[in-house]
Amino acid sequence: DAMVIQNPRYQVTQFGKPVTLSCSQTLNHNVMYWYQQKSSQAPKLLFHYYDKDFNNEADTPDNFQSRRPNTSFCFLDIRSPGLGDAAMYLCATSRERGAIIQYFGAGTRLSVL
Amino acid sequence: GQSLEQPSEVTAVEGAIVQINCTYQTSGFYGLSWYQQHDGGAPTFLSYNALDGLEETGRFSSFLSRSDSYGYLLLQELQMKDSASYFCAVKGDSNYQLIWGAGTKLIIKP
Numbered sequence: 001d002a003m004v005i006q007n008p009r010y011q012v013t014q015f016g017k018p019v020t021l022s023c024s025q026t027l028n029h030n031v032m033y034w035y036q037q038k039s040s041q042a043p044k045l046l047f048h049y050y051d052k053d054f055n056n057e058a059d060t061p062d063n064f065q066s067r068r069p070n071t072s073f074c075f076l077d078i079r080s081p082g083l084g085d086a087a088m089y090l091c092a093t094s095r096e097r098g099a100i101i102q103y104f105g106a107g108t109r110l111s112v113l
Numbered sequence: 114g115q116s117l118e119q120p121s122e123v124t125a126v127e128g129a130i131v132q133i134n135c136t137y138q139t140s141g142f143y144g145l146s147w148y149q150q151h152d153g154g155a156p157t158f159l160s161y162n163a164l165d166g167l168e169e170t171g172r173f174s175s176f177l178s179r180s181d182s183y184g185y186l187l188l189q190e191l192q193m194k195d196s197a198s199y200f201c202a203v204k205g206d207s208n209y210q211l212i213w214g215a216g217t218k219l220i221i222k223p
Contacts, residue, residue, distance in 0.1 A: 031209075040198075040216070040218070041215065041216070042200060042213035042214060042215050042216055043156065043200075043213060045210055048209060048210075050209070055209065090155060090156070092156075097209040098204060098207065098209045098210065098211075100143075100144045100146045100161050100163075100202075100204050100211070101146070101158045101161065102156075102158065102211070103158070104155035104156050104157070105155055106154065106155050107154070107155050109153075
């Protein structure tokens with residue numbers, strides 16, 4: 001009964017080769033978030049959508065883009081991955097913006113060679 | 114600035130009780146939450162305190178003291194499966210973002 005599904009679980013890409021990570025949700029939540037998490041660190045918010053309204057964090061590199069074609073799906077595009085972009089990418093949803101409870105997918109672990 | 118502090122690592126014995134502390138400094142406060150994350154897994158919501166006092170959910174309890182800007186997660190009857198990282202997170206004045214602590218790695222020994 002997975003509610004937030006991320007694909008793929010593991011992604012290997014080459015330095016500079018664009019990559020897209022996907023997230024889908026069956027909760028019909030208004031808000032979808034993308035986090036980056038490196039080893040032994042807290043999740044770092046990259047951006048979020050409130051419905052179709054896109055909100056970018058000030059320190060999110062331009063290399064990271066996102067699309068939300070409909071309520072259920074959200075994509076993270078990394079245009080030119082660098083070695084420093086190797087991390088776990090977590091998608092989360094919440095009913096409303098700023099909700100204390102967020103529902104996370106299992107994550108995509110990205111390796112950059 | 115806004116920050117949360119929690120110990121980086123705590124070690125306990127199976128069957129025992131352990132407390133993981135979290136102190137916060139934020140502009141505005143609307144609640145403290147706790148998430149569990151197993152190695153390689155996703156964070157999972159555990160509990161939430163908006164008001165002072167203790168909230169109990171099975172073997173897990175969470176406490177909040179707003180006057181002290183402090184909370185803790187209490188895990189009782191520890192099981193090996195409780196080995197994980199535990200994050201506290203605060204809802205502050207930002208209308209969309211949780212502020213996360215760096216996480217506490219709980220190591221349980223038999």
